[in-house]
Amino acid sequence: MRVLLVGGGGREHALATGIAASPKLSKLFCAPGNAGIAALAECVAIGAEDITALVAFARAQAIDLVVAGPEAPLTLGLADACAEAAIPCFGPTAAAARLEGSKTFTKEVADAAEVPTAAWARFEDADAARAYIQERGAPIVVKADGLAAGKGVVVAETTEEAEVAIADFMESRVHGAAGASVVIEECLMGEEISFFALCDGTHALPFGAAQDHKRAFDGDAGPNTGGMGAYSPPPAFTDALRDEVMAHFIRPTLAEMARRGTPFRGVLFAGLMLTARGPKLIEFNVRFGDPECEALIPRLDSDLLEALHAAATGRLAETRLAWRPLHSMVVVMATKGYPGNYTKGSTIRGLDAAAAIPNTHIFHAGTATKDSAIIATGGRVLAITATGTTLRDARDTAYAAIDAIDWPEGFCRRDIGWRALG
Known part of the structure; x- marks a missing residue:
């Protein structure tokens, strides 16, 4: 399969890693990609929101599957344009992407589907x-x-x-x-969980759960960010709870979207609060979370490309997923000043030493190559991910990798996983 992955962050680097491992892959392109993704895919200089150019490229390269990473191209109609070109796309139409594009729409769908929410x-x-x-x-x-x-x-x-x-x-x-x-x-009180399900318009398949850390600093202090770390699986999210969420959140939402004439294909990301009265929906997103995706992909023991293609082409009913019996932790390294003003262009050293630590994945989020060096080009720059037989092992490995990185202009939280580790 020839695949075009759209996006250039840590989530897309994780997806590229999973897709590149598939024996079904013949060629992987990424638009626009980043310095880390370039080791796995041919990066092309097309912006993630340039729908016309993306579809033209997909046509010219005989792409078999377009995989949308971020939400913006989906809300702008990437999947619609791919459908017009007869190219399968992993991601919802613009009408279905309103589940993320409009908080009001999400609430209306949740109410109609009797999904518990605030x-x-x-x-x-x-x-x-x-x-x-x-x-x-x-x-x-x-x-x-x-x-x-x-x-x-x-x-x-x-x-x-x-x-x-x-x-x-x-x-x-x-x-x-x-x-x-x-x-x-x-304001809902409890533990917040990110849950993911692959959807093909009719069927849904659980794709795991993670717990994100939104605040910028240790102790959940400071402003909200795009995510400073995550771990998977969260101890609070049991198999029984997974089944409850599928039965009362995911499947009713799929049915309601189909009833409205906007069937949902792609990944449905349910942000949940585990309250004393049971799980409640905080929000829906229409793409993999970032950094949750970086925590999930290293645990997957199935062919990611085959699963994404099955979702895009209505074949999830015949698809099964297997997971490695591992815990994972992601710690985001960000440029000092993020999520406020920050300076771009600082040099990051020590990445090879960090990557050499066993069970470690260095996912690039906001990087570029300049004069053979890796430089920071964004706020969230690296997603240092580690796996282990226990969450504590994964945490220790992730922070050992961070300590091997020489980047004075960067910072990270030192307490990722504190809820589970105590």
């Missing part, structure tokens, strides 16, 4: 949103309705914090048009 209300007027916050009190959650690169959520401990979020989202437009309307939710 109480919510939508606002287009900032003063009305403030009045609702004062009526409901804190803690309370404020979400930009549209796509905000994983940063459009504020868990406000006070009504004052919530009102600042309203001003930032709706009036200052810190996330652009994504904040023109907001969804305000009750």
Whole structure:
């Protein structure tokens, strides 16, 4: 199979690693890719949101499967354009991708499918949103309705914090048009879990769970980020809970999407809160999580490419997945200043020494090659991943690899996995 992988982050490097291991692969391209992906695929200089150029390239290269990594090309219609060109695409149509592109749409689908979720209300007027916050009190959650690169959520401990979020989202437009309307939710308490299921429009197949760490600093302090680390599997997510989520969250959502005439194909990412009253839906995403994907792929003991192709072509009913009996941990190394302002272009050394540590995977997220050196080009730059027979083993290996890396301009959290390890 000739495959075009779209994206250039740590998630895409993990997907490229899994796809490249498939005996069914004949050629892997990645657009635009990064310095790490370049060792596995031919990187092409096409932006992930340039739908016209991506499909033209896929036609010219006789691509058998397009795999969308990030959500933006999906909300812009990559899968629709691939369908018009008769090219299978792993990822939902633009209409189905609204499950991530609109918080309101997700809530409406969840309510229609009777998926347990937080109480919510939508606002287009900032003063009305403030009045609702004062009526409901804190803690309370404020979400930009549209796509905000994983940063459009504020868990406000006070009504004052919530009102600042309203001003930032709706009036200052810190996330652009994504904040023109907001969804305000009750604050759910418990453990947060990321659960993934491959979907082919009709059938769904569990693809594992992970626990992400969103805050920038140790002790879950600091601002929300795109994710500073993850581990899999989370001890709190049992097989019984997996079956419950499939029965009451994933399959009803698939049925509701099909009923609306927008069947969902790709990966459905359910952000869940394990509350005292059972699991509740926080959000749906329409792509693999990042850094959760980096935690899941090293544990997979099946052909990833075959599974993705089965989802894209409606053949999941005949597909089975096997998993290695391993724990994995991902620790993200980010440029100092992230998620605020940061400087690009610093040199990263020691990656070969880190990669030589057994059971370690160095996934590149925001890197490029300059004068034979690896430089940082983004906020989240590396996803250092390790596996082990226990989570503690995986953690120790991941941090040993980090200690082998020479990058003074970078930082990471030192407490990834603290909930499970105590």
